[in-house]
Amino acid sequence: MQYVAQMTYLRSRKLQVRVLSSLATTTLVLLTTCRQALSSMSSESQKQEFSSTEAYFATPMKEWSQRGFLEAMQPQFNDNSKVKVLKKIWTRRYMEHLKEIARDRTNKERSAGALLLLNQKPGYKITEFWNMFEKKRSHERQQLSRLRMINATAQRREELAKKVGMLTADMNKNQEDNGNMKRQRDDDDEGGKLKSVKMEGEDSQKSSEENLDDDEKEEEVIQGDKTIRDILDYAYVSSDAMDLICPVYGEHYPDGTLIDLRLDSPFLRKLPEPVAASYLAEMDTITELLIPVNVHQFLVQFFSQHLTATEWESKIDDLQSPNEDDPLLIAVVRILRRTLPRFIKAFSLGGYNPLQGIGTIERTHLNEFVHPCLDAALWHLAKVHYEYGESRISNRNTTDGVGFIPNADKFQLVHVEGSRPPAKEEKVSEGRKISHGLKSKYAKIVKEMIKNRRRLPKQLAVFGGESSHLRIYLYYLDYCGNYRLNEVDNANLPRDFSEMEDFVYFYECILKWGLLVQHVTKSFDEASTEKRLTRLSYAHSLRVND
Numbered sequence: 001m002q003y004v005a006q007m008t009y010l011r012s013r014k015l016q017v018r019v020l021s022s023l024a025t026t027t028l029v030l031l032t033t034c035r036q037a038l039s040s041m042s043s044e045s046q047k048q049e050f051s052s053t054e055a056y057f058a059t060p061m062k063e064w065s066q067r068g069f070l071e072a073m074q075p076q077f078n079d080n081s082k083v084k085v086l087k088k089i090w091t092r093r094y095m096e097h098l099k100e101i102a103r104d105r106t107n108k109e110r111s112a113g114a115l116l117l118l119n120q121k122p123g124y125k126i127t128e129f130w131n132m133f134e135k136k137r138s139h140e141r142q143q144l145s146r147l148r149m150i151n152a153t154a155q156r157r158e159e160l161a162k163k164v165g166m167l168t169a170d171m172n173k174n175q176e177d178n179g180n181m182k183r184q185r186d187d188d189d190e191g192g193k194l195k196s197v198k199m200e201g202e203d204s205q206k207s208s209e210e211n212l213d214d215d216e217k218e219e220e221v222i223q224g225d226k227t228i229r230d231i232l233d234y235a236y237v238s239s240d241a242m243d244l245i246c247p248v249y250g251e252h253y254p255d256g257t258l259i260d261l262r263l264d265s266p267f268l269r270k271l272p273e274p275v276a277a278s279y280l281a282e283m284d285t286i287t288e289l290l291i292p293v294n295v296h297q298f299l300v301q302f303f304s305q306h307l308t309a310t311e312w313e314s315k316i317d318d319l320q321s322p323n324e325d326d327p328l329l330i331a332v333v334r335i336l337r338r339t340l341p342r343f344i345k346a347f348s349l350g351g352y353n354p355l356q357g358i359g360t361i362e363r364t365h366l367n368e369f370v371h372p373c374l375d376a377a378l379w380h381l382a383k384v385h386y387e388y389g390e391s392r393i394s395n396r397n398t399t400d401g402v403g404f405i406p407n408a409d410k411f412q413l414v415h416v417e418g419s420r421p422p423a424k425e426e427k428v429s430e431g432r433k434i435s436h437g438l439k440s441k442y443a444k445i446v447k448e449m450i451k452n453r454r455r456l457p458k459q460l461a462v463f464g465g466e467s468s469h470l471r472i473y474l475y476y477l478d479y480c481g482n483y484r485l486n487e488v489d490n491a492n493l494p495r496d497f498s499e500m501e502d503f504v505y506f507y508e509c510i511l512k513w514g515l516l517v518q519h520v521t522k523s524f525d526e527a528s529t530e531k532r533l534t535r536l537s538y539a540h541s542l543r544v545n546d
Contacts, residue, residue: 061113142281238481241279262487290515299504309348331380338376355495377514416465438477457523474513
């Protein structure tokens with residue numbers, strides 16, 4: 001028996017060795033195959049890059065440029081590499097190929113052209129190419145992330161629907177069992193059942209009568225807002241991000257009617273990170289692409305100069321648009337020429353500079369610096385008339401500002417509030433006053449449009465702003481499944497000549513805001529040319545004017 005056991009053990013060990021040897025051989029074969037495949041792919045990629053490079057430099061020499069080379073090679077860029085890495089790699093390849101052509105003396109013309117390109121310094125066109133490439137890649141990745149999030153949300157909804165279906169089936173079964181038990185009890189005591197039903201009916205009627213007055217009062221309070229929201233639900237479609245945000249908002253604020261999505265709002269911090277990322281990506285798509293690269297470069301170059309007050313005044317007097325066919329650049333120049341001299345004068349006052357003592361002169365700070373900039377941007381970009389000051393706005397703070405379309409309707413699209421610097425920052429961040437004002441102005445526009453049987457613009461929003469100390473906050477309120485308050489941007493006011501470069505962020509903040517207002521005013525113009533609505537189109541919502 002011992003001999004048999006030993007033989008069995010030896011056979012099993014031999015079998016294990018054979019299996020392990022077979023697995024090792026198979027693994028080695030797979031590794032070799034993968035290595036060959038990767039090598040083949042790498043060599044194929046290198047051949048493709050070499051072929052593309054040769055094809056580019058086979059073009060006429062007058063068409064050669066680093067920008068053209070990068071555009072031709074862009075399909076070969078590695079999607080996983082960072083932009084800085086790609087810059088180094090493709091700049092080096094461009095220079096190396098030019099050096100090879102320069103060393104080749106068989107064609108003196110090509111060699112001389114390559115040497116000329118080697119001595120050229122990269123200009124703004126190269127920077128512009130990489131900026132556009134980075135923005136394009138960022139946008140594509142945001143869209144991909146958004147699609148993935150939508151798919152994941154759809155899967156979660158399907159799973160939730162299945163669970164709800166199972167729970168509903170269980171509840172129906174339980175109700176059926178309870179009904180059977182109740183019918184058995186009722187058959188045993190029919191008289192008791194009738195008595196119980198009668199008492200329950202009397203109690204229910206009494207309770208209904210007691211709560212009737214409260215329901216009518218509550219209905220009167222919410223009827224107006226509910227009617228407006230019914231109209232807006234009919235006219236405007238919610239975005240993907242808001243489809244995720246609205247349920248979360250409903251959980252935290254069941255009776256809320258305005259979603260505060262400014263960057264410092266407590267609710268934005270309560271959102272799950274993927275949901276918040278989806279909304280922020282949506283806002284980046286709306287706002288960050290408003291400023292073209294050429295406008296940004298123009299502002300950067302202009303404000304990077306180190307000049308005296310007199311030199312700055314001369315620069316502003318001589319300032320012209322570098323492109324007379326670009327309406328946005330022309331508007332930017334007009335805004336700078338109208339508003340920048342105020343800052344230069346203040347900076348020149350030294351110890352009397354009003355921006356240095358902002359804690360005690362809120363009126364001067366707003367009326368002399370903030371409001372004129374908003375006024376210039378709104379007029380030159382959107383043709384919206386802006387008014388501010390005590391003499392123009394009755395029963396309001398002297399630092400308030402309003403902006404409206406200068407036509408027969410005079411729809412008020414802009415409302416700006418200024419809080420005194422001594423006030424607490426918490427009061428500024430809450431923004432209750434401005435959010436309420438913007439919401440009422442939005443509703444008023446909708447009421448007027450429906451009252452006159454006019455089509456609502458495809459893009460409808462009202463715009464607000466706040467100023468606290470040296471910082472301005474610019475917002476817009478729209479409807480996307482619910483009222484929502486969005487932050488366009490915020491920026492500090494520069495205080496002296498050492499902060500001239502900060503004007504780039506300050507003016508871009510105002511430009512984004514003004515361009516969004518421009519989009520809304522254009523939408524109003526387009527809606528005014530459309531055919532008038534029929535009487536039945538908004539029949540279910542005409543009660544808004546009662």
